[in-house]
Amino acid sequence: MEDRTLRRNTTQRMAIEQVFRQHARPLGVEEVLTYGRRLVPSLNQATVYRNLKILIDDGWLKRISHPSLGALYERTGKGHHHHFHCRVCNRAFELPGCALKEEEAAPDGFVVEEHEIFLFGVCPTCMGMAE
Numbered sequence: 654m655e656d657r658t659l660r661r662n663t664t665q666r667m668a669i670e671q672v673f674r675q676h677a678r679p680l681g682v683e684e685v686l687t688y689g690r691r692l693v694p695s696l697n698q699a700t701v702y703r704n705l706k707i708l709i710d711d712g713w714l715k716r717i718s719h720p721s722l723g724a725l726y727e728r729t730g731k732g733h734h735h736h737f738h739c740r741v742c743n744r745a746f747e748l749p750g751c752a753l754k755e756e757e758a759a760p761d762g763f764v765v766e767e768h769e770i771f772l773f774g775v776c777p778t779c780m781g782m783a784e
């Protein structure tokens with residue numbers, strides 16, 4: 654019994670990992686569920702939440718706070734970077750690198766420890782559809 658539960662959880666976790674490998678951008682729970690069900694039809698929201706938490710505890714995923722979409726999840730190990738939110742398709746994308754000079758961004762007396770930046774606009778796919 655114990656064994657079967659363990660194996661099923663592993664299959665579901667592998668499907669969730671596969672989803673993140675297939676989509677190189679931050680994903681919300683609903684997206685993980687939608688894409689994950691194509692691999693494991695029995696996947697449900699509780700399973701997705703539980704496995705996302707395990708993957709975060711393992712250091713494989715990290716949670717980012719999107720100003721309007723809420724919690725998104727992305728792979729760790731990519732270094733510091735920012736995100737772009739497309740207002741048309743409501744998807745978040747990773748942007749390479751960082752152009753912000755923290756020490757120049759805050760007035761004297763403020764000690765900056767970290768920052769998170771979201772750019773908003775229209776992604777190339779949605780721009781193409783508009784033409």
Ligand SMILES: [Zn+2]
Nearest residue numbers: 739742776779
């Ligand atoms: Zn878009």
Ligand SMILES: [Zn+2]
Nearest residue numbers: 734751752753
């Ligand atoms: Zn930055």
